[in-house]
Amino acid sequence: MIDTDAFLAEAGALLGPRGLTRDDDLMRPWLTDWRGRFVGAAIAMASPASTREAAELVRLCARHGVPIVPQGGNSGMSGGATPDDSGTALLLSTRRLDTIRSLDASARQVVCEAGVILQTLHERADDNGLRFPLTLGGKGSATIGGLISTNAGGTQVLRHGSMRAQVLGIEAVLADGSIYAALDALRKDNRGFDLKQLLIGSEGTLGVVTAATLKLVPAIADRRVVWAGTRTLEAARDLLVLCEEIAGDALEGFEVLDQQTLDDVIDHLPGARPPLSGCHGWHALIELVADRGAAAELPSRTEALLGQAMARGLVEDATIAASETQAEAFWLLRDSISPAARARGPAVQHDISVAAERMPAFVAEAVPLMERTWPGTRAMAFGHLGDGNVHFHVIAPPGVDARRWLETDGKRISAQVYEFVTAWGGSISAEHGIGQLKRDEFARLGDPVAITMLQSVKRALDPRGILNPGKLVPLAPPEPRP
Numbered sequence: 001m002i003d004t005d006a007f008l009a010e011a012g013a014l015l016g017p018r019g020l021t022r023d024d025d026l027m028r029p030w031l032t033d034w035r036g037r038f039v040g041a042a043i044a045m046a047s048p049a050s051t052r053e054a055a056e057l058v059r060l061c062a063r064h065g066v067p068i069v070p071q072g073g074n075s076g077m078s079g080g081a082t083p084d085d086s087g088t089a090l091l092l093s094t095r096r097l098d099t100i101r102s103l104d105a106s107a108r109q110v111v112c113e114a115g116v117i118l119q120t121l122h123e124r125a126d127d128n129g130l131r132f133p134l135t136l137g138g139k140g141s142a143t144i145g146g147l148i149s150t151n152a153g154g155t156q157v158l159r160h161g162s163m164r165a166q167v168l169g170i171e172a173v174l175a176d177g178s179i180y181a182a183l184d185a186l187r188k189d190n191r192g193f194d195l196k197q198l199l200i201g202s203e204g205t206l207g208v209v210t211a212a213t214l215k216l217v218p219a220i221a222d223r224r225v226v227w228a229g230t231r232t233l234e235a236a237r238d239l240l241v242l243c244e245e246i247a248g249d250a251l252e253g254f255e256v257l258d259q260q261t262l263d264d265v266i267d268h269l270p271g272a273r274p275p276l277s278g279c280h281g282w283h284a285l286i287e288l289v290a291d292r293g294a295a296a297e298l299p300s301r302t303e304a305l306l307g308q309a310m311a312r313g314l315v316e317d318a319t320i321a322a323s324e325t326q327a328e329a330f331w332l333l334r335d336s337i338s339p340a341a342r343a344r345g346p347a348v349q350h351d352i353s354v355a356a357e358r359m360p361a362f363v364a365e366a367v368p369l370m371e372r373t374w375p376g377t378r379a380m381a382f383g384h385l386g387d388g389n390v391h392f393h394v395i396a397p398p399g400v401d402a403r404r405w406l407e408t409d410g411k412r413i414s415a416q417v418y419e420f421v422t423a424w425g426g427s428i429s430a431e432h433g434i435g436q437l438k439r440d441e442f443a444r445l446g447d448p449v450a451i452t453m454l455q456s457v458k459r460a461l462d463p464r465g466i467l468n469p470g471k472l473v474p475l476a477p478p479e480p481r482p
Contacts, residue, residue, distance in 0.1 A: 002088065007064040008044060011090075014056055019047050019096070030074055030091060031082065034138075037406075038079040038436060041087035042069070047096045051113075051171060051179060051210040054097070058208060059177025061090060067466050068092050070204035072114065072146030075138040077351065078435025080150065080203045080471050089469070094145045097210055100124055108216040109168060109185055114145025114209050121214075130216040133160035137335045145209045151201035153431030155253045155287075155334075158386035160217070162431065163200060169213035170196040174206075175462040185213045198457070203433050204468040206461045221295040223252070224288045224302040225327035228309070228318040229280030233258075233360040233385075236284045239314045240386055243286060246305045250298065253287040255334050256390075257382040261341075265333050268340035275330060276317045284385075285334050337382050338391075346402035347395040348410045350417050354426035356388035362424055363390065369420070370394050374413055389430035392417060418445055434472045443474030 012020050021027065022044045032039045043066065048054040061068050067089040071081040083089040097113035100121070104110075105128045112121060118132075118139040125132045136142065136154040146152075148170070153162045160166070168185035182196055199207050230236045236256050243251050257265075259279050266272050276283075288305075290298040302320060309315040321327035341347055354362045363381045370379040376397025383390040394413050396405045418428045418438075422445045434442050443451065451474055458465075458473045 002065055004043060007060070007066055010060055010064075011044065011046060011057065014060065015046055015048060015053060019049060019053065021045050021047075027091070030071060030093065033079045033082045034075050035077065035079075038082040039085070040069075040083035040089075041085050042083050042089055042091040043087060045091040045093055047093045049096045051097070051173065054092070054094075054208060054210055055173045055177050055179050057092070057177075058173045058175070061466060062176055062464065065464065065466065066090050067469050068204075068208070069468055070094065070145070070149070070208045072143030072149070073117065073138070073141040075142045076146060076150060076435060077349075077432035078150075078429070078437040080433050080435030080437075080468070081146070082436070084436075084470055092208060094143065094208070094210070097145070101211065103128055103216075105130060105216075107185075108218075109213055110216055111169075111183055111211060111213050112144055113211045114143060114148075116144045118142045118144065118147065125216050126219065128216075129219050131219050132166070132214060133217050134163060134166055137338075144212060144214070148200050148209050148212055149202065149204050150433040151431070153384065153387075153389065155255060155384065157384060157389075157431075158254055159249065159252050164197060166215050167196060167200055167212050168215055170199055170209060171211040172199050172207035172209045175464065175467050179210075180207060183211060183213045201433070203435060203472045205458060205472050206467065208467070218291040220289045221292040222290050222298050223327070224298055225321040225330050226284075226286040226288070226302065226306065226318055227275035227321075227330050228284045228286060228306075229276050229278065229316045230282045230284060230314060231280065231316060233282050233363055235314050236282050236385060237357070237360050238312075239284055239309055242309055242312070242314065243288075243305060246308065247288050247301060250288045250290055250294070250301065251286070251386075252289045253285070254386040255285040255383060256282055256385045257285075257334070257337060258282050258380065260378075261337055261380050261382055262333065264344060265336050265340045268343050269332070269336050272329075272333065272336075275319055275333070278317060280316050285330055341380065341393055341395060345396050345398065346400065346405055346410070347393045348406065348414045348417075350392040350394075350414065350421075350428070351389070351430050351432040352392055352417070352421045352426055352428060353387070353389040353430035354421065354424045356386065358424065359385060359388055359390060362421075362426070363392075366392065366417070366420055370413065370417070373416065374409060377413070387430075388426075415441065436471055439470070439472065439474060442472075446474070 094114040097115040101111040169183040
C-alpha cells in the first residue's frame, strides 16, 4: 500500500514547486497520448532539473513502490508515455533536462540531455557546420530521450540508420536510482554486452534516459530532390535499387505513395499542386545530398540517374525541384499524408515492416485483402520503401461512428494486419515502438523465446516492476506457438 501523502511530501521537498505538480490543468495535456487513444491519470507530474534529481526521485519511488511513467515530448504513436487510469503512477517528465552540455565539432559529437527538442539540436548542429542525421514530422516537439527510448526512425534511415546508429554513449537512471553513466564515445569497446543498446528502444521499461552522446555528420552543401512517377510499386523498388547503384551514399531518402494518396493530400493542402502533370500508379520522392567535396558532381549524377531510369522504363515522368522552396514543397506533400488521411475520417494506422525486397508483393496482397474483407474501407501504404517500413492505414467506411468503429472493426482489422505481417516474416512495429497499443498483439504473435528473454531482462533490471509498467513487455509468459 502506497503512503501517498508521505511520498508526495518527500517528492515535493526534493523537487520544489516547479518540479512537482498535482494541478489538473497543468497535468491534463500530458495525460493523453498524441493520437488521443489513451487517457490516463497520475498521482502527480514530476519534472526533475538534473540527472541527480532524477536519480533521487527514482530512488524515492522505489522505496515507496510508486510506478514511474517517463515522458518526453508526448509525441509517441503507441501510448508508451501515457499512464494507466488508476492514478497510482508518477508521470516523470524529462522536459526540464534540456541542456546541450557540449558540442565537439572536430569529433562530430554532441552531448545533450533527454529533454532537448530535436529541432533545437538540428539548429545547434547547423550553427557549427554540422547536422544531426535524423528527422521526422514531429521534430518541433519530439525529445532526444523519447527518440532514444523508442529507437525512432524517420526519412533518413536509409542512409544513416535509426536512433540506434546515432547514439555513441548514454546516461540513464535505473530502477533502484543508480546512474548508468556511459557518455564516453568509444569507437571500440569490447567489455561484454553493449548496455546502451539494451536501453535504446526499451521505452522507459529498463531505465530513464537522462542524456546521450550523439553522432553528427557534415552539413549538406547541396541537394537534389526528385519527384518521380512510376507505373507500379515494383517499378519503384527497382528504381530504388538503381539509385543505390548509381548514387551510393548520396541517396538520403526514398519515400513512396500511391496516386490516390497524393490526390488526398492535394485536396487537403490549400494551394498544393501535384509535382507531375499526369497520373501514375505510384510516386517516389527521392533526395540526393552531397557535402562540399562532392557538391559539384551532384547535378550531373542526378541527371544521369534519371536518364538511366527513363531508359530502363522504371520512370514514366520525373521532375527535379528547381529551388529549395520547391524541394520543401515536395517534402510537405509527403509530410501531409497522415493529416490528409485523418481528415477523411477514422482509420487504424499500422507501422510495419517486411523485408524490403518483398514489400511490393506484400502491399499488392495486403491492400485488396483488407478492402475485400472489410467492405467500404480503403487501405493505403506509404513511407520508407528503402528499409522495408511502410505505414499501412485502413480508413473506415464513410459515415461510421468513429469511436465505435475503432473499438470494434478497427481492432479486428489491426489484428488481421498484424497476423498478415507476421506470416510474411515481418514486424508489427518498425519505428514507433510497442507501448501499450501493441503489447497484447506482441504477446500473441511474437516469438515466445524472444518474449521470454525480454521478460527476463525486465525482471533483472526492474525486479519490482516500477518502470513504465504495462508497456512493451508482455505481462504473462507467452504461450508456445504450434
